[in-house]
Amino acid sequence: MRLEHLRSFEAVVRRGTFTRAAQELFLTQPSLSRQIATLETDVGTPLLERGHRGAVVTEAGRALLPIARRMLADAESARLELDELAGLRRGRVRLGAPPTLCVSLVADVLAEYSARHPEVELQVVEAGTLALMRQLQEGEVDLAVAITREDALEAEGAELVPLLREGLVVASAAARAPLVPEEITLAELAEVPQVAFNRSYDLRAATDRAFASRGLRAAIAVEGAEMDAVLRFVERGIGVAVVPAMVVVDRPGLRSSRLVDPELDRTVNLAYRSGVQLSAAAEAMRELVFETVLRTELPGVLRLDR
Structure with missing residues (x-):
């Protein structure tokens, strides 16, 4: 298997169509198709099927994909390492x-x-x-x-x-500090309006599990935001947020309170x-x-x- 053929295969899978992959690789579609066909001959089985909505990966293609990506990554690492050794x-x-x-x-x-x-x-x-x-x-x-x-x-x-092990803290707006004590329990936190992260965040899943384990339901002021937005919303006083301790450092608009009973960390x-x-x-x-x-x-x- 040649690296350029693996690169073409990976590009088709990632971009979804032969057309977009050919554009990325600066190849004509016939050239790209020939490379894929040669690769399929080398491995002895079809890897891609053309469909109305683009290229569909076969079972064999799914098995080859992570191997191809590792081989391409290793080849790139070798090139960079040689560049460094050559003093470039x-x-x-x-x-x-x-x-x-x-x-x-x-x-x-x-x-x-x-x-x-x-x-x-x-x-x-x-x-x-x-x-x-x-x-x-x-x-x-x-x-x-x-x-x-x-x-x-x-x-x-x-x-x-x-x-390192990092504790989770409750971030609140510094201007509204008297409303949040220096220590706050999970039960007390459940009564305070919160700015909740997008559900794709592991941090959101961890806090949701903590509330559920205590039979609590959080009061959500706004949810679905990413990190930067969450911190800005908290600074504006929209609600508090459960965040890692390091996040609050060097942010004068925020203060942190210890989360206790239970303590959460990562x-x-x-x-x-x-x-x-x-x-x-x-x-x-x-x-x-x-x-x-x-x-x-x-x-x-x-x-x-x-």
């Missing part, structure tokens, strides 16, 4: 992280990395932990910051290094693929993440030994 001062790091960490830990890491290595291209993928782990396993990101709670995370083919991990050598640029990012965590001294955040 080129590189790229693809870091995945949940939105709740992109506004805290990840932002600090990226700022420091850019200052140290301005020649390296940085790509950030914001997604939930499960989606990030899939992308990591398929080689679409080099490193991922993953969230775990009580349940073990399925991480086949990946190494997870615990970084573990922040750094994940990377098992048995795969990181590029020099990605290795520098990995070490900087560890270095940044070692410097972290915040209320509600406990560093974990590596």
Whole structure:
């Protein structure tokens, strides 16, 4: 199997049609079709079927797709590594992280990395932990910051290094601080209007489970927002929000209250693929993440030994 044929196959699956894939790859449709046909001959079975609404992946194609993505990612990593070894001062790091960490830990890491290595291209993928782990396993990101709670995370083919344990706090508008005590129970919180995250957020699912386990129903002022919008709504006094402790740092418009009875927390991990050598640029990012965590001294955040 040739890499260019795998690249064409992956593009058709991702874009959904031969036409859009050919445009992305700067190929004519007949050339793209010939590459796919050659690949199907090599593997001995059809991988794609043309339908009225585009290309449909066969069962064999679904099996090949993650393998193809890993092979393409490994080839790209090898190219970048050789560029670095040749002294071309080129590189790229693809870091995945949940939105709740992109506004805290990840932002600090990226700022420091850019200052140290301005020649390296940085790509950030914001997604939930499960989606990030899939992308990591398929080689679409080099490193991922993953969230775990009580349940073990399925991480086949990946190494997870615990970084820190972060408590969840109740964020409220600083101008309305007297309305929210320094400590608040889950039962008391249920009576306070809340700004709730989009249901796709792991943080939203965790808080919903906590309320349900106590037989409580939260008073929702507004829901469905993303991280930046949630924080702005809270600053305007629309409601309070349950957020990770690090999110409230350096935000003068917000104050935090400890959530007690029960206390809720999460573990922040750094994940990377098992048995795969990181590029020099990605290795520098990995070490900087560890270095940044070692410097972290915040209320509600406990560093974990590596």
